[in-house]
Amino acid sequence: MPIITTLQRKSPGGKLLIGSIYVLLSVGAIGMVYPFLLMLSGSVKSGVDQREFDVIPKFVYDDTALFRKFEEQRYFGLLDSFNVATRYQDQNNRSAFAFDQLTPPEIHAGQLGDFHEFMKGLRSWPRHFYHLGHGSGFKAVGEVTLEFQKRMQKDFPDLPETEFTAKQKWEDWLSRNYIHSSGPLSKTYDQLVADLPDRYFIPVSIEGYFVSVYLRGKYGAGPSAIQKINEKWGRQFKSIFDITLSSKAPKHLGEREDWWAFVQESLPARFIALDASQLSPFRTFLRERYPDLAALNATYKTNYTSWDQVPFPYPESIPLAYSDVEDFIKLKKPMEGISLTGPEFSWRDFLSNKYGGDLQALNAAHGTQYASFTTPQMPMLQYEWDIAMSNRNSIIWESLTRNYRIVWDYLSSRGNAFKNTIIFCALNVLTALIVNPLAAYALSRFQPRWGYAALFVLMATMAFPGEVTQIPSFLMLREMGLLNTFIALVIPAAANGYSIFLLKGFFDSLPQELYEAATIDGASEIRTFLTITLPLSAPILAVIALHAFTHAYGAFMFALLVCQDPQMWTLMVHIFQLQESFITPIVFAALVLAAIPTLLMFILCQKVIMRGIVIPVEK
């Protein structure tokens, strides 16, 4: 019953008092919920925004924030890949140094429209001209990887997940060592590539690689780099990002030197086309390299019958042939006889065709001042901004749910997690309901003279810091051979002095008349217990059970300590382990998920809990 009577409530003073109580409670509730909302919002974040504390994640309403997040996901958090693909530069002509600093590009409708048209042909390009984005990042999993893992699980249900995540390798067409795999698993991957919409693909930019990796590696990252290059090449670039890569060997000696070094040392052969003039030198080179056709066949795993059958410049299906081309270029130096291929060059050809070689028309349409058709760069950033904006809702939805999907996939693929948790919780509830109520009932019903002494013995260890007993307890379980069993999880904490104390209090509070009546009726002790005590004790038993449940559900350190076999891990142990391999927002998501059962339990059992609480009052 409230202290303020119903009558007082209606008086102005009472109304004021109640009003101020509401205000006070509301302010407090905000203080309670606000940090929790921060965490909820934190659980849908990623590297780019995880340090921003806000209740509603910015990317939900802010286009720039969404763009940053989208780019981070697209390039799986790898700035290198992003810089190579987009050649992003900020106002100070620096490349991107953090995804959270990206600024939106200026959109030019003419450029963008043409580029969209160009990108429509993506599927007809050579395979190495584009690759999938949204892969796995640092301690996180991208959209495409999630989808891939799902398909792998479906296609290869017997393969442990660890197997295919280790074997899966993302396309790395810019690496000379990369070999596009064609094993049994790659079917699933190829199907994925065929199914996904175009917006998940990124054109492979060899020009970006040249500028962002090669030139910056050679001339340094500082502002002086462009001066050095201008000096050497005899050019007037404003920034390193304005540089384009020539398809044929450039005329200027300085530029030519860098171009040639890049082609010889870094560029994979899949992006190099040998002119027809190189046909016979290349064949000669092959003959020098392989003593006879059989040797070549052995290496290539082919069965050509004459040298003329060996395809020129190289068979796309035989990765080893690339290294022959690379060596040919390095050793024979056919500088004039080669040209580079890649999406950039296709883009320029596309523009040239579209505008019929009319540079003025191009400049007018694109609002640019190109001096020739060899200089337009791919407007990648504009394109990506456009994808992000036109798919805004689905990207927001993906971002909001991604961490939760990752956690869910992780947990549901970890075999016994759910089963173990249920068994452990059930066993814990069961033992807690047997051991403690029995002892408490004895203390309350029989009132033995040594009752309080026993209670003291049961409760006294609470005063000692837990550190002292931790290692010996573990050693005991070990010596008894109980590790990795549910017994080890349940038994050490089965008896709890405080629970016994609470239970005894509750039993004491039961009306003694009932017992007296039972005794007069000649009911046995067991019958009394079953017919009188138990039904009346439902609330407190519910409280004890709830405690046992939350304890078992939340325990992870002890659970890990005594059950080190992953087959025995409970949900919480897995979540704790998850911290090692995932970033904080994902861990937050896991904990939010894990909190749901506990919260539900509380909301549903509130009434029972309230009735099961015992209060000491003076005699």
Added chain:
Amino acid sequence: MVILGVIAPVFIEAQSPPPKSPNDPINLKVFKLPSKQATVPHQAGEYRVMERFLELNPKINLTSTTALSIQGERQDTAPLMAIAAKTSPDVIQVNFRRSDTYISQGFLYPLDEYIAQVPKEELEARIPPSLKPVVYREGPDGKMHYYAVPISTSSRVLMYRRDLFAMAGLDPDRPPQTWEEMMEYAEKLTDPARGVYGITFASGQHASWDLYPFLVSAGAQAVKQLPSGEWRAAFDTPEAVDAFEFVDELQKKTVTKDGKTVNICFRSASEGSGARWTEGKIAMVFKYLEDSQFGNFDPQLIGVAPAPRAPGGGSSSELNASMLGIFAGQTSKEVRDAAWKYIWYMGSPEAKKVYTQTMVEQGAWRMLNPAYLREFGYPELAKLTTPGLEEAFEVSVKQGTPEPYGKNCQYIYTYMTSPIEQIFFTDFTRKNKEGKDVPISREEKRAKIQEIIAKAVQVTNEKMIGVVDPEVRKKRNFVGWIVAVAGAAAFIFLITRIFRWMNVKRPPRTEETARRKDIPAMMLIAPALLLIAMWQYWPLVRGSIIAFQDYNLMGNSQWVGISNFADIIYDGRFWLSLKNAFYFCILWLLLGFIPPVMLAVLLQEIPVGKVFFRVLYYIPAVVSGIVILFMWRGIYDPSPDGVLNKIVAMFGIEQQTWLNDPAMAMLCVVFPLAWAHFGPGCIIYLAALKSVPDELYEASDIDGASFWGKLRYIVFPYLKPLLVINMVGATIHGFNSGNAILAMTGGGPNMATHVVGYEIFQRTFMYLQFGHGTAMAWVLGILLLSFTAYQMKILNKVEFRTANK
């Protein structure tokens, strides 16, 4: 309670090996096996290296003991915990600072028999002269032995953000060369508008890690070896004063830009500066660079430089190496041989080659040392690596000073940190004639610093190295005995009193009723009693025997009688930690005990929305405890853009440093704990309030009692027994909860949050001084037992009632 879990390191034991037959694989247990599930390239590299080892040694089967513990402490605590739990791996990781302890406690198996088979040249290539004094040491038998093999060298270098340099108008290819320049750069780099700090310096436990490059650059040392072979702390020379003085200035220097005055140095107690650094909000930081793996950073973005030169011209930094040794507890020669194969392989060119190849395949070659790329067939890639990185690393290694590796040097950082913090919180001003604070002269300041560090060296020598005069020892033991006897007497007195309280006022029973009632009672209680005896008392006894030993993990613990107790009586830290625990407890009572009572009263009054509010207040409690602490640590971000700082700024309060402020730190630690406890705490009072008999209110209404009057004369007396019992419980809880400390502050700043629970944790699990740890736990246990006794005394006088209405 939840937090304890996270902190306590855990050891995961492999399945016990089946009986041997000649064809059985040899089970070799190593500390950690790389995971197949590699999300980071270097993990894939490590995995391939391991695979290759298994290819080369098909008879060996590798298993691992993975360990979990809180970040930062893992390397130090986990292996020791594994040894303590007798689940040690056969191959153990050794670091410099722990090497002496490992050797003197006999954890490491001497490698001489294996080393003897290695050709001299190969040996010299693998154990360079600079590392030989660390691995070739005098053992417990007084003879020289090889104890470990270095796997890879690392050095602490200065890393800086080129982009921030460029933005601040500095040359991104020119790192600061001297201390002075470093300070100047840091000032220029600090940009309050963008939340950028010039430099970072750890506060809390790890502060002296950041001091070390300055200390050794100045020409000072942390410890030195006397000609007799004994070790002494040595960080109190005039050169050391230079270093302490400089880092203090660095931490305090402020700069005013755009009307905002901010520190140039970002100080962080626990989080480290990781995230801020990657975000580009810190311009310079000291970080480890390992020769095999230059790290997960973009070398075009991040520059690397050797430590700036001290005014004296010296430049040096910490030199370290990860080393592997064989666990001496492994008795099987076969397994030891396998362990040696593993150790020797892990640092071999073959392993490095496999690693390099994998990294290149993964496209992560830019994280590699270019020297590796050249050596293992990728000269063209080596050319593409950022110039300067390799040179900086080499210079840094060449000039490096090894991490202290003398006696008990794993504690050296703790002991060097406390003077840093003391100096930081020392007031170097005095009042002038007008009563204004003016800085004291440089000489005076240096004299004060000298005084502080000289004292710290003395403490280090006594505590860390154990230099105690025998006379003093005798006296202490004497006092120890007196106190122990008094303590034991108090304990016995208390116990007997409690038993007497418990037995009063019981109606005498006939023998017949006793038999009829006691026997079934006994039978019903027996399971609970047995379980408690077995899983609470027996481990307590077993663990407490250690309190009288100089505990050695490998066995052969020496009985030391009362010494451990005597030591803690004379240990200022212990008393300080008790005092802090007292403060913690008071705050906990104020914030964690009282508010739930008030909340319950308020909730009881409102006509609608009770359940709604109850659920809202309960929400924090459903989230795992450790997360709450981590989340609050984020909220307490000391920089101006920290959440809490933004909130207080709305009320016109200036920027606070929260957990970094000794005056406020304890409050900041207690608050989140109390916050999470509001909801669950208030439930019992709500129930109690419900059970107040209506007649009492009605009667007082007739008397015309006011709201406060009813609270005072009805509610309070009714709740009193519950309040008292819960308050005692809260007190016990308050004294025992040291676990939050590790997660939030690690005892800092300047020992302000170093509570006794944390001290015990630190002694036991981090320093492995089980003897001292358990002795403290007993002292604390006996103190708290009296609270429990008091609780019992009250319980004896009350009866229970349910809130069943």
